[in-house]
Amino acid sequence: MNEDALRELLTQVRAGTVGLDEALERLRDLPFEDIGFAHIDHHRQLRCGFPEVVFAQGKTPEQTAQILARLAAAGGTALATRATPAHFAAAQVLLPSAQYYETARIIATGPKPEPVDNRYIALLSAGTSDMPVAEEAALTAEYFGVRVERIYDVGVAGLHRLLSHAQQINGATVVIVVAGMEGALASVVGGLVSVPVVAVPTSVGYGASFNGLAPLLTMLNSCAAGVAVVNIDNGFGAAYFASTILRTTSRPTLGGKD
Numbered sequence: 383m384n385e386d387a388l389r390e391l392l393t394q395v396r397a398g399t400v401g402l403d404e405a406l407e408r409l410r411d412l413p414f415e416d417i418g419f420a421h422i423d424h425h426r427q428l429r430c431g432f433p434e435v436v437f438a439q440g441k442t443p444e445q446t447a448q449i450l451a452r453l454a455a456a457g458g459t460a461l462a463t464r465a466t467p468a469h470f471a472a473a474q475v476l477l478p479s480a481q482y483y484e485t486a487r488i489i490a491t492g493p494k495p496e497p498v499d500n501r502y503i504a505l506l507s508a509g510t511s512d513m514p515v516a517e518e519a520a521l522t523a524e525y526f527g528v529r530v531e532r533i534y535d536v537g538v539a540g541l542h543r544l545l546s547h548a549q550q551i552n553g554a555t556v557v558i559v560v561a562g563m564e565g566a567l568a569s570v571v572g573g574l575v576s577v578p579v580v581a582v583p584t585s586v587g588y589g590a591s592f593n594g595l596a597p598l599l600t601m602l603n604s605c606a607a608g609v610a611v612v613n614i615d616n617g618f619g620a621a622y623f624a625s626t627i628l629r630t631t632s633r634p635t636l637g638g639k640d
Contacts, residue, residue: 438466504551
Protein backbone atom coordinates (compact mmCIF):
# COMPACT_ATOMS: atom_id res chain seq x y z
CA MET A 383 0.00 0.00 0.00
CA ASN A 384 1.39 3.39 -1.00
CA GLU A 385 0.61 6.85 0.34
CA ASP A 386 -2.00 7.61 -2.34
CA ALA A 387 -3.86 4.37 -1.65
CA LEU A 388 -3.81 4.97 2.09
CA ARG A 389 -5.11 8.53 1.67
CA GLU A 390 -7.92 7.26 -0.55
CA LEU A 391 -8.87 4.60 1.99
CA LEU A 392 -8.94 7.09 4.87
CA THR A 393 -10.99 9.51 2.76
CA GLN A 394 -13.52 6.77 2.06
CA VAL A 395 -13.72 5.91 5.75
CA ARG A 396 -14.32 9.56 6.62
CA ALA A 397 -16.99 9.83 3.92
CA GLY A 398 -18.69 6.67 5.15
CA THR A 399 -18.35 4.78 1.86
CA VAL A 400 -16.00 2.23 3.46
CA GLY A 401 -16.78 0.74 6.85
CA LEU A 402 -14.32 0.46 9.70
CA ASP A 403 -14.16 -3.35 9.53
CA GLU A 404 -13.44 -3.29 5.81
CA ALA A 405 -10.70 -0.69 6.31
CA LEU A 406 -9.12 -2.79 9.06
CA GLU A 407 -9.17 -5.83 6.77
CA ARG A 408 -7.35 -3.88 4.05
CA LEU A 409 -4.75 -2.71 6.55
CA ARG A 410 -4.32 -6.10 8.17
CA ASP A 411 -1.06 -6.87 6.36
CA LEU A 412 0.62 -3.62 7.43
CA PRO A 413 3.43 -3.39 8.28
CA PHE A 414 4.28 -6.86 6.93
CA GLU A 415 2.73 -10.14 5.84
CA ASP A 416 4.12 -13.43 7.17
CA ILE A 417 3.85 -16.20 4.57
CA GLY A 418 6.15 -18.65 6.33
CA PHE A 419 9.30 -18.42 4.22
CA ALA A 420 9.16 -14.62 3.91
CA HIS A 421 7.98 -11.52 5.75
CA ILE A 422 6.69 -9.26 2.97
CA ASP A 423 7.22 -5.59 3.78
CA HIS A 424 4.03 -3.90 2.55
CA HIS A 425 4.89 -0.82 4.60
CA ARG A 426 8.14 -0.03 2.80
CA GLN A 427 6.73 2.38 0.24
CA LEU A 428 5.12 4.45 3.01
CA ARG A 429 8.45 4.58 4.88
CA CYS A 430 10.93 4.85 2.03
CA GLY A 431 8.98 6.08 -1.00
CA PHE A 432 9.63 2.91 -3.03
CA PRO A 433 8.06 -0.55 -2.66
CA GLU A 434 9.92 -3.69 -1.68
CA VAL A 435 11.71 -5.36 -4.61
CA VAL A 436 12.26 -9.12 -4.71
CA PHE A 437 15.82 -10.42 -5.08
CA ALA A 438 15.06 -13.65 -6.95
CA GLN A 439 18.56 -15.14 -6.91
CA GLY A 440 18.66 -17.90 -4.29
CA LYS A 441 14.86 -18.14 -4.12
CA THR A 442 12.94 -20.93 -5.79
CA PRO A 443 10.70 -19.97 -8.69
CA GLU A 444 7.65 -20.74 -6.56
CA GLN A 445 8.85 -18.56 -3.67
CA THR A 446 9.56 -15.68 -6.02
CA ALA A 447 6.15 -16.04 -7.68
CA GLN A 448 4.28 -16.08 -4.38
CA ILE A 449 6.06 -12.99 -3.05
CA LEU A 450 5.46 -11.11 -6.29
CA ALA A 451 1.79 -12.08 -6.26
CA ARG A 452 1.33 -10.81 -2.69
CA LEU A 453 3.08 -7.54 -3.51
CA ALA A 454 0.98 -7.08 -6.65
CA ALA A 455 -2.23 -7.83 -4.75
CA ALA A 456 -1.40 -5.01 -2.34
CA GLY A 457 -1.50 -2.59 -5.28
CA GLY A 458 0.99 -0.89 -7.53
CA THR A 459 4.03 -2.29 -9.28
CA ALA A 460 6.05 -5.30 -8.14
CA LEU A 461 9.58 -6.10 -9.34
CA ALA A 462 11.92 -9.06 -9.04
CA THR A 463 15.60 -8.70 -9.94
CA ARG A 464 18.16 -11.39 -10.85
CA ALA A 465 15.28 -13.49 -12.16
CA THR A 466 15.70 -16.44 -14.50
CA PRO A 467 13.26 -17.71 -17.14
CA ALA A 468 12.23 -20.38 -14.58
CA HIS A 469 11.31 -17.65 -12.09
CA PHE A 470 9.28 -15.93 -14.79
CA ALA A 471 7.46 -19.10 -15.79
CA ALA A 472 6.35 -19.62 -12.19
CA ALA A 473 5.33 -15.96 -11.87
CA GLN A 474 3.18 -16.16 -15.01
CA VAL A 475 1.03 -18.87 -13.42
CA LEU A 476 -0.05 -16.42 -10.70
CA LEU A 477 0.43 -13.21 -12.66
CA PRO A 478 -0.38 -13.77 -16.36
CA SER A 479 0.29 -10.12 -17.24
CA ALA A 480 3.80 -10.11 -15.77
CA GLN A 481 6.64 -9.09 -18.07
CA TYR A 482 10.17 -10.46 -18.27
CA TYR A 483 13.09 -8.31 -19.38
CA GLU A 484 15.68 -10.88 -20.35
CA THR A 485 18.76 -8.65 -20.57
CA ALA A 486 18.01 -6.97 -17.22
CA ARG A 487 16.81 -10.24 -15.65
CA ILE A 488 13.80 -8.41 -14.20
CA ILE A 489 10.20 -9.54 -13.77
CA ALA A 490 7.71 -6.67 -13.55
CA THR A 491 4.00 -6.52 -12.83
CA GLY A 492 1.79 -3.55 -13.43
CA PRO A 493 2.30 -0.67 -15.87
CA LYS A 494 5.51 1.30 -16.05
CA PRO A 495 4.61 4.68 -14.49
CA GLU A 496 5.00 7.94 -16.36
CA PRO A 497 7.95 10.09 -15.18
CA VAL A 498 6.90 12.66 -12.60
CA ASP A 499 8.80 15.46 -14.38
CA ASN A 500 11.33 16.14 -17.14
CA ARG A 501 14.41 15.53 -15.00
CA TYR A 502 16.29 12.39 -15.93
CA ILE A 503 19.10 10.02 -15.13
CA ALA A 504 21.80 9.72 -17.78
CA LEU A 505 22.80 6.06 -17.71
CA LEU A 506 26.17 5.31 -19.30
CA SER A 507 27.79 1.97 -19.93
CA ALA A 508 31.43 1.59 -20.85
CA GLY A 509 30.78 -1.38 -23.14
CA THR A 510 27.97 -3.44 -24.60
CA SER A 511 29.03 -6.27 -22.27
CA ASP A 512 27.93 -4.09 -19.34
CA MET A 513 24.35 -3.88 -20.63
CA PRO A 514 22.80 -6.49 -18.29
CA VAL A 515 23.79 -4.43 -15.24
CA ALA A 516 22.95 -1.16 -17.00
CA GLU A 517 19.51 -2.41 -18.00
CA GLU A 518 18.82 -3.59 -14.44
CA ALA A 519 19.50 -0.02 -13.35
CA ALA A 520 17.52 1.56 -16.17
CA LEU A 521 14.38 -0.53 -15.73
CA THR A 522 14.44 -0.22 -11.95
CA ALA A 523 14.55 3.57 -12.23
CA GLU A 524 11.82 3.62 -14.87
CA TYR A 525 9.50 1.49 -12.74
CA PHE A 526 10.20 3.94 -9.90
CA GLY A 527 8.79 6.68 -12.14
CA VAL A 528 12.09 8.21 -13.30
CA ARG A 529 13.02 9.12 -16.86
CA VAL A 530 16.21 7.43 -18.07
CA GLU A 531 18.40 8.38 -21.03
CA ARG A 532 20.55 5.43 -22.08
CA ILE A 533 24.02 6.09 -23.52
CA TYR A 534 25.75 2.76 -24.09
CA ASP A 535 29.21 1.70 -25.27
CA VAL A 536 31.04 4.97 -24.55
CA GLY A 537 34.07 3.67 -22.66
CA VAL A 538 37.44 5.36 -22.38
CA ALA A 539 39.01 3.27 -25.15
CA GLY A 540 37.26 5.69 -27.54
CA LEU A 541 36.73 8.89 -25.58
CA HIS A 542 35.29 10.75 -28.58
CA ARG A 543 32.18 8.55 -28.28
CA LEU A 544 31.53 9.88 -24.77
CA LEU A 545 32.18 13.51 -25.67
CA SER A 546 29.68 13.36 -28.53
CA HIS A 547 26.95 12.96 -25.90
CA ALA A 548 28.16 15.83 -23.67
CA GLN A 549 24.98 17.92 -23.95
CA GLN A 550 22.73 14.99 -23.06
CA ILE A 551 24.93 14.00 -20.12
CA ASN A 552 25.19 17.55 -18.78
CA GLY A 553 21.41 17.92 -18.86
CA ALA A 554 20.92 15.06 -16.38
CA THR A 555 20.14 15.47 -12.70
CA VAL A 556 22.12 12.33 -11.83
CA VAL A 557 24.51 10.20 -13.89
CA ILE A 558 24.91 6.45 -13.44
CA VAL A 559 28.12 5.01 -14.89
CA VAL A 560 28.35 1.24 -15.40
CA ALA A 561 31.82 -0.07 -16.24
CA GLY A 562 33.92 -3.21 -15.98
CA MET A 563 37.53 -3.89 -16.97
CA GLU A 564 39.48 -1.12 -15.16
CA GLY A 565 36.39 1.03 -14.46
CA ALA A 566 37.98 4.34 -15.51
CA LEU A 567 34.83 5.79 -17.07
CA ALA A 568 33.38 6.91 -13.73
CA SER A 569 36.38 9.16 -12.98
CA VAL A 570 36.27 10.66 -16.45
CA VAL A 571 32.56 11.47 -16.19
CA GLY A 572 33.00 12.77 -12.64
CA GLY A 573 35.47 15.33 -13.97
CA LEU A 574 33.04 16.55 -16.64
CA VAL A 575 29.71 17.07 -14.86
CA SER A 576 28.34 19.15 -11.98
CA VAL A 577 25.85 16.54 -10.73
CA PRO A 578 26.19 13.38 -8.62
CA VAL A 579 27.73 10.36 -10.34
CA VAL A 580 26.77 6.88 -9.17
CA ALA A 581 29.41 4.38 -10.26
CA VAL A 582 28.64 0.68 -10.75
CA PRO A 583 31.59 -1.68 -11.21
CA THR A 584 30.75 -4.81 -13.18
CA SER A 585 32.31 -8.26 -13.18
CA VAL A 586 33.06 -7.91 -16.91
CA GLY A 587 36.74 -8.31 -17.76
CA TYR A 588 39.71 -10.65 -18.05
CA GLY A 589 41.28 -12.47 -15.11
CA ALA A 590 43.13 -9.54 -13.54
CA SER A 591 39.85 -7.64 -13.14
CA PHE A 592 39.10 -10.21 -10.41
CA ASN A 593 35.38 -10.46 -11.25
CA GLY A 594 34.81 -6.75 -10.70
CA LEU A 595 37.19 -6.09 -7.82
CA ALA A 596 39.59 -4.08 -10.02
CA PRO A 597 36.94 -1.59 -11.27
CA LEU A 598 35.46 -1.40 -7.76
CA LEU A 599 38.83 -0.30 -6.34
CA THR A 600 39.39 2.11 -9.25
CA MET A 601 36.02 3.76 -8.63
CA LEU A 602 36.56 3.93 -4.87
CA ASN A 603 39.94 5.58 -5.49
CA SER A 604 38.56 8.05 -8.02
CA CYS A 605 40.28 11.45 -7.96
CA ALA A 606 37.08 13.06 -9.30
CA ALA A 607 34.81 14.53 -6.64
CA GLY A 608 31.12 13.71 -6.50
CA VAL A 609 31.43 10.02 -7.35
CA ALA A 610 29.63 7.49 -5.14
CA VAL A 611 30.15 3.76 -5.65
CA VAL A 612 27.77 0.82 -5.20
CA ASN A 613 28.62 -2.86 -5.09
CA ILE A 614 29.79 -4.98 -8.03
CA ASP A 615 27.00 -5.57 -10.59
CA ASN A 616 24.49 -3.75 -8.36
CA GLY A 617 22.44 -1.95 -10.98
CA PHE A 618 19.40 -2.04 -8.71
CA GLY A 619 21.25 -0.27 -5.89
CA ALA A 620 22.51 2.43 -8.24
CA ALA A 621 19.02 3.07 -9.60
CA TYR A 622 17.52 3.20 -6.12
CA PHE A 623 20.14 5.70 -4.91
CA ALA A 624 19.87 7.87 -8.03
CA SER A 625 16.05 7.84 -7.88
CA THR A 626 16.20 8.91 -4.23
CA ILE A 627 18.35 11.89 -5.22
CA LEU A 628 15.76 12.92 -7.81
CA ARG A 629 12.93 12.63 -5.31
CA THR A 630 14.63 14.81 -2.71
CA THR A 631 16.18 17.52 -4.91
CA SER A 632 15.08 19.91 -7.59
CA ARG A 633 17.35 21.14 -10.33
CA PRO A 634 17.15 24.94 -10.93
CA THR A 635 16.79 26.29 -14.44
CA LEU A 636 19.45 28.47 -16.02
CA GLY A 637 17.43 31.52 -14.92
CA GLY A 638 17.87 30.50 -11.30
CA LYS A 639 14.17 29.78 -10.71
CA ASP A 640 12.65 26.38 -9.95
